[in-house]
Amino acid sequence: MTLNHTSPSLDHRDVRQPLARRRPTLRLRLKPRRAARGFVDGAWWPRSPDLAAEVPGLLAVLGIRLGRIDRVVYNVNGWATAPARIRSGGNEVRLDGYPFQPVNTLYVVGANRKRMALLVVPPYTEPDYAHATMMTAAKPNSATTADDLLMVGVREASHLAAQHRWDSEGGAGKVRRP
Template identity: 55%
Template sequence: MTSAPHLSMTPQAVTATEQLRTPLRLRLRPNALSAGHVDGAWWPRSRDLAAELPALLAVLAVRLGDIPRVSYNLTEWDTAPRQIAVGGVRVRLGGFWSRPPHTVDVVAGDRRRLTLLLVPPDTDPSAAHRSMMRAAHRENTDTVEVLLRGAEVSESTVDVVAAGGTRIPEQTFRGVR
């Protein structure tokens, strides 16, 4: 007796194979800290979540290990698949209207979570730099709204000058800049 082929009703995952070609615009707070509204900031180059996530998850895997889940606000991104495959790991993407705007949650296999400030792709580079530096500062407790507003130093819990640097933050990955 032979059986008929089994057809799955589950949609296939999109496989992300594109390598990081341009610097990832990411800043993270020191690993041990968890105070504040965000754990760092990410400034993607587009609103295509499936195209932007593989590079982000490859870098964050160094800190978190396998990352099987990402949740985001539906208004921030173009249409995205329900899952993608990154480095052999299926990553479930959850878009929600109720997620706080301008944030992305990255959830590790052991349930550790990083909440990243999502700097819109079309943000002026100077304003993006200020927001990212503030979000990644070890003593930052600013809300997402304050971080994105480009608030004056006096409104923020972070001294932007003390946060350091004048370049747009970039994360290097395997020697690529």
């Protein structure tokens, strides 16, 4: 009787090296370039309250419209403690946090003084609410305030809850045909 011994193939990759991680898609909606400006130029939905970790991806995209970005102005009460400066795209960017900055807004300022105001949808917002809010903020002629934009999802949820109650209680009932 002959035994054939086959050794298992070995993977010689260094197991200490982490697998390449895919960056999550940036959750951002902007008004078209030539849209009439309202209170905000669009909406951003970060994944965490860590501004220093979240903002580099945002700046990479906004740099297409603004050029080199010098500064981000934010409300300090809406974010975890952030450093005064970060490196993004090879540039140093100031992170200026102020308590009087409108809550749930972020201003991104380019070196050429162009700026964009964004509604910040809180990170842990329910996805359907966040999507509705972002889509409304990005409408070309929307002049809705940040506070009103954040109520979009609440109003929509209230409407859906009322509709669900109506349906679960029998709604209009079955229509009888003669």
